[in-house]
Amino acid sequence: MSVLVFVEIADGEIRGSSLEAVAYGAEVAKIQGTTATAIVLGNEVSADQLAHIGNYGAAKVLNAADARLNHGVIQAYTDVIAQAFAQENSKTLVLAKSSLGDAVAARLAVRLQASLASNITELPQINGAFTVKRGVFTGKAFQTAELKSENKILAIKKGAISASPNDTLASVESFSPSFNEADFAVKITKTDKVTGELLLPEADRVVSGGRGLKGPENWGIILDLAHALTAATGCSKPVSDLDWRPHHEHVGQTGVKVSPTLYIAVGISGAIQHLAGVSSSKCIVVINKDADAPFFKAADYGIVGDAFEILPRLTKAVQNLK
Amino acid sequence: MKILVCITHVPDTTSKIAFTDGDTQLNKAGLQFIIGPYDDYALARAVEIKEQTPETTVTALNVGTAETEQTIRKALAIGADDAIRIDAEPTDAFFVANQIAQIAKAENYDLILMGRESSDYNGGQVHGMVGEMLGIPSLSPVMKLDIEGNVAKLAREIEGGKEYLEATLPLVLGCQEPIAEWKIPNMRGIMSARTKPLKVVQPTDNSVMTTPGKYELPAARSGVKMIAADEAEKLIDLLRNEAKVI
Numbered sequence: 303m304s305v306l307v308f309v310e311i312a313d314g315e316i317r318g319s320s321l322e323a324v325a326y327g328a329e330v331a332k333i334q335g336t337t338a339t340a341i342v343l344g345n346e347v348s349a350d351q352l353a354h355i356g357n358y359g360a361a362k363v364l365n366a367a368d369a370r371l372n373h374g375v376i377q378a379y380t381d382v383i384a385q386a387f388a389q390e391n392s393k394t395l396v397l398a399k400s401s402l403g404d405a406v407a408a409r410l411a412v413r414l415q416a417s418l419a420s421n422i423t424e425l426p427q428i429n430g431a432f433t434v435k436r437g438v439f440t441g442k443a444f445q446t447a448e449l450k451s452e453n454k455i456l457a458i459k460k461g462a463i464s465a466s467p468n469d470t471l472a473s474v475e476s477f478s479p480s481f482n483e484a485d486f487a488v489k490i491t492k493t494d495k496v497t498g499e500l501l502l503p504e505a506d507r508v509v510s511g512g513r514g515l516k517g518p519e520n521w522g523i524i525l526d527l528a529h530a531l532t533a534a535t536g537c538s539k540p541v542s543d544l545d546w547r548p549h550h551e552h553v554g555q556t557g558v559k560v561s562p563t564l565y566i567a568v569g570i571s572g573a574i575q576h577l578a579g580v581s582s583s584k585c586i587v588v589i590n591k592d593a594d595a596p597f598f599k600a601a602d603y604g605i606v607g608d609a610f611e612i613l614p615r616l617t618k619a620v621q622n623l624k
Numbered sequence: 625m626k627i628l629v630c631i632t633h634v635p636d637t638t639s640k641i642a643f644t645d646g647d648t649q650l651n652k653a654g655l656q657f658i659i660g661p662y663d664d665y666a667l668a669r670a671v672e673i674k675e676q677t678p679e680t681t682v683t684a685l686n687v688g689t690a691e692t693e694q695t696i697r698k699a700l701a702i703g704a705d706d707a708i709r710i711d712a713e714p715t716d717a718f719f720v721a722n723q724i725a726q727i728a729k730a731e732n733y734d735l736i737l738m739g740r741e742s743s744d745y746n747g748g749q750v751h752g753m754v755g756e757m758l759g760i761p762s763l764s765p766v767m768k769l770d771i772e773g774n775v776a777k778l779a780r781e782i783e784g785g786k787e788y789l790e791a792t793l794p795l796v797l798g799c800q801e802p803i804a805e806w807k808i809p810n811m812r813g814i815m816s817a818r819t820k821p822l823k824v825v826q827p828t829d830n831s832v833m834t835t836p837g838k839y840e841l842p843a844a845r846s847g848v849k850m851i852a853a854d855e856a857e858k859l860i861d862l863l864r865n866e867a868k869v870i
Contacts, residue, residue, distance in 0.1 A: 445837065
């Protein structure tokens with residue numbers, strides 16, 4: 303009865319958030335006296351990369367290497383993971399919270415008659431009852447919840463566990479699920495995706511800009527600092543509403559919720575809706591020319607001043623570290 | 625076409641959250657409740673489709689106790705034709721999805737729309753569960769939706785971009801911006817909402833999969849350390865040697 307972990311692939315790479323899910327699954331397996339098995343869908347990842355999932359604690363990796371699974375087809379994914387869950391005699395499925403993960407987890411909860419908790423922020427407490435702690439009210443609070451069914455699905459939030467890889471390799475097995483016609487009823491006609499860019503939800507560092515930057519043409523200073531720090535770029539809601547930056551960069555209550563180790567906010571005043579999206583960041587830096595910007599109250603470090611003058615100097619200071 | 629829009633009744637996004645009863649209940653004192661911000665986008669798109677497509681009906685549905693009726697009336701004022709309230713506390717996603725699926729089985733909606741997630745529990749689970757319970761596709765987060773005959777053409781946000789899809793109705797969709805602009809009810813809408821039908825039904829099945837426990841608030845930050853603008857470089861030093869994050 304191994305703990306099954308759904309591992310997502312993006313751009314032919316294993317997603318960092320999924321490796322955290324593997325580490326989390328391995329810890330849950332340890333508590334339950336069993337091992338973790340990862341399931342990977344599609345044929346974009348080499349056997350060598352798959353074996354390296356073992357570095358994060360999976361004993362075994364199942365790969366359904368069907369090219370039709372290279373896109374996140376929600377119903378087909380549900381079907382394949384449910385079959386792997388049955389084959390492995392699993393009682394617990396772990397996955398990283400994501401656009402695809404959420405969609406698949408919800409369907410699986412019904413299929414497997416499982417208790418599902420999302421946004422989980424730490425390892426479960428298992429002593430008779432199985433309880434988890436999850437983020438609620440969009441980063442403004444946490445709540446414990448008991449998962450009552452025998453089968454359980456845990457969708458974990460980034461940072462729920464600190465994953466430190468070792469040298470162990472996993473055994474890789476191919477997995478041949480059966481499909482039914484409905485699995486591919488939804489057709490993906492096109493994918494529009496930035497490549498080679500750090501994905502905001504799983505970035506360890508984020509540099510975000512707000513309306514204080516005055517226009518999209520001024521984003522160079524944000525991009526330069528982000529580049530120097532190997533950080534992803536984000537923005538406030540007004541900036542995405544004004545189309546200065548793409549919607550997938552919008553950080554906040556109705557956008558992406560991030561939990562990086564370092565969040566740098568430039569020219570963002572700190573409306574409560576924005577703070578909700580960043581409150582679980584480990585270290586928050588606020589740079590704003592308005593000393594009364596509410597964001598300073600939620601920050602660890604602050605600089606009052608002109609971003610156009612300060613950011614290039616910070617970028618240079620970061621470059622000088624290397 | 626028959627559209628069902630499922631709405632949540634949640635604290636306004638500017639709310640400060642606090643708890644009572646030994647941290648087991650949300651402290652509702654002084655909170656303003658609204659239609660969930662994502663649900664509001666779903667509702668707005670449904671009303672737009674109704675305006676463009678003859679013989680379309682939009683039904684709003686909420687799982688909640690009597691206090692949510694004001695929020696449901698707002699959905700009617702925005703343009704839903706009628707509403708259903710399932711009289712129960714929505715504490716568990718499975719429970720809520722089950723109620724929606726029971727209603728939907730009897731009514732054969734072409735589209736079941738809701739927000740990508742509620743802004744209280746943020747589970748983002750109900751649409752997928754309803755889809756699986758009904759045996760129809762579920763997609764989320766949907767940021768663009770056009771209907772051509774019985775085919776939906778839509779765009780779904782993925783990390784770092786968008787995915788364009790086509791699917792045959794019926795569908796369950798979790799929606800988000802910019803699928804439509806939020807609609808503000810006008811006076812005529814508000815007046816007519818008072819007389820539109822709002823049916824209250826009892827839950828059909830009380831099974832739950834999770835039991836909520838205690839709430840807690842995030843630990844407060846220890847306070848901000850200010851750095852003078854003319855010594856900005858010091859920040860990088862502090863991030864490396866004090867916070868140890870770079």
